[in-house]
Amino acid sequence: MMNSVGSPLLWGSFAVVVVVMLAVDMLLQGRKGAQTMTMKSAALWSLLWVSLSLLFNFAFWWYLNxxxxxxxxxxxALAFLTGYLIEKALAVDNVFVWLMLFSYFSVPASLQRRVLVYGVLGAIVLRTGMIFAGSWLVSEFSWILYLFGAFLLFTGIKMAIAKEDDGAIGDKPIIRWLRGHLRMTDELSGEKFFVRRNGLLFATPLVLVLIMVELSDVIFAVDSIPAIFAVTTDPFIVLTSNLFAILGLRAMYFLLANVAERFSMLKYGLAVILIFIGAKMLLLDLVHIPVGISLGVVASILALTLIINAWVNHRKDKLRQS
Structure with a gap:
């Protein structure tokens, strides 16, 4: 049986917050239509989502206290904060994949908002199912944490040593399969996912992009969800920290879209985090690492990564100027 501190009041409060914020976000999206989210707007929305997450965590702490x-x-509360930080950090890689998808399919910024709105909604549904399934598996088969740990350790090492994938997205088997099985137009048709031509329903390339956005999130969730189980197995904390992190993904995308190339060292920091979490899970019977220590380690790795990244960018800028 899954043990959780989540009471009906906590679950209900979380659901209300998510529904209200999504409604506000989509209402504003509808009013602005296909306008591009500006850097200022993205920064404000990102700040709002982070502030809301921290406020929720404070309310969570106050209730439990x-x-x-x-x-x-x-x-x-520390478990929530650690899970949130891990998910937020890993989500940056997801953002970069979205950037590649939009670039390959030549989706203008004015249409990217619509895809990401539905992408985030789909991610909420998919991750909720994955988290409850994972929580049930952990509660029934505790040894599965060792599998999660081994997988994260392998993923971290692979991320650190893997070269950038320069292969064309269009050559991926899933893209070829979808194009072969969907009646699809060759060009975009505004914000429409489907159009009718000669009485037949055709999907636009925007559908293909949306499917790939959802698939990319599932792939990244396979890393991030087990990582949070290293911090806590409480389904309420796993779900809330995870969803609060991805709710701000759309704003994060527009915030980072123009500076993605300046985060070249990020993957190494994320790799170290995954290796640390994987090792923590594998050694859980031998070494107990308190949640506060885990939070400090993850935060320190991220801070050091950003410092190194800034130094690398500074050197590159100096070389360009010389």
Missing amino acids: GEFGREVADKQ
């Missing part, structure tokens, strides 16, 4: 005491509240 009243119900179970300070020790439980501190531990669970």
